[in-house]
Amino acid sequence: MFWQTKKLGDKNYFEILGSGIDKFEGEKSYLSTSSVEKNIIKTPEGKITYQERPSRANMQPRLNSVWFARMKDTIKVYSFTKENKDEINKYILSTGFAGVLCNTNKVLPKYVEKIFLSKWFNGFKNALASDKAIQKSLNNEDIINIKIPLPPLPEQQKIVYILDSIQDAIRTQEKIIEKTKELKKSLLNEIFNSKIKSQKSKFKIKRWEKLGNLCEKPEYGYTANSIKKSLGPKFLRITDIQDEKVNWENVPFCECKEVGKYLLNDRDILIARIGATTGKTFLIKNPPRAIFGSYLIRIKTKPKLFSDFLNYYFQSSHYWRQINQLKGGKLKGGLNIPILQGLRVPLPPLPEQREIAEILQTIDQKIEIEQKKKALYEELFRTMLNKLMTGEIRVDNLKL
Secondary structure (H helix, E strand, O other): OOEEEOOOOOOOOOEEOOOEEEOOOOOEEEEEEHHEEEEEEEEOOOOEOOOOOOEEEEEOOOOOEEEEEEEEEOOOOEOHHEEEEEHHHOOOEEEOOEEEEEEOOOHHHHHHHHHHHHHHHHHHHHHOOOOOOOOOEEEEEEEEHOOOOOOOOHHHHHHHHHHHHHHHHHHHHHHHHHHHHHHHHHHHHHOOOOOOOOOOOOOOOOOEEEHHOOOOOOOEEEEOOOOOOOOEEEEOHHHHEEEEOOOOOOOOOOOOOOOOHHHHOOOOOOEEOOOOOOEEEEEEEOOOOOOEEEEEEEEOOOOOOOHHHHHHHHOOOHHHHHHHHHHHHHHHHHOHHHHOOEEEEEEOOOHHHHHHHHHHHHHHHHHHHHHHHHHHHHHHHHHHHHHHHOOOOOOOOOOO
């Protein structure tokens, strides 16, 4: 590396914090490693008191301390600085975190935070992770010997400024995505919730029918004895569908003597019939040569029901109320074809179905565009982080 390096065990620069917390009155919020996503607190584990707390709730936040998850393949980092010093008395951390106290005359905690987020540091952490525990993790003896690059303090400040600016852009994109998703949810509710008396939407759906009258007989998927890396058709499973998307390159192959029976077509709708995702649907678009697995049911709509429109109904709160009501009894063994055929679905005129679908597709396209922007910022952050940490990009002449 271009920069000088210092061990985290060098007491002129750092102090590795041990376990043990100060006695406190009342309640504090407990941060487990699952409470943090990258370097943001998402949801605390819960409230604790000094007398009643999990045994792992035993790490004390300190001003100018930086914490990272000890576990292998886990990137979770949080720092306590003068900008958020009020949080020091708010939280207790899990022993799943390792804490490093920084000498601010030589080291910026926010700079160390960025180090702990880097691909370089986490690759090194993974290589050191011990096999002693059920989940591979670092102990303090491992941590003290880790060397990190340490440019002069003014350059640390500039590196933090650049990386924080990119992260601010990422958070802005996240807010845009969240707001757009809320708009979609609101529209779905206005269009499909028949209980709303004064609908703002111009669409007034009055006709509802059983799904069985509006589609071909639903079909269960194929039960594969084995899956392969090549040969045969692609074999789509519930686990291959993430966030209403499929990465077909990662979908395995299988042998099937009845490919024609299970072959997926454009605009087929798949619905999960068992497990945590029971009732979740997915609209197939321009698939490769692929069949679908036995934990899925296929729906093919008749001409009077537009498949895109039906799939948007399947995303509405009205549909999920039907599913959740069934989960209390009939769905204990999973969703089956007779239950599916009995679901009530909206049936406005076909032109109106297409108009509704086009409006919602426009919102989905907006979400997709903003997600791609976010992904570009995230890639920029990773690239800049690596190049700034190694000194490949210098910022010493940058004026702030």
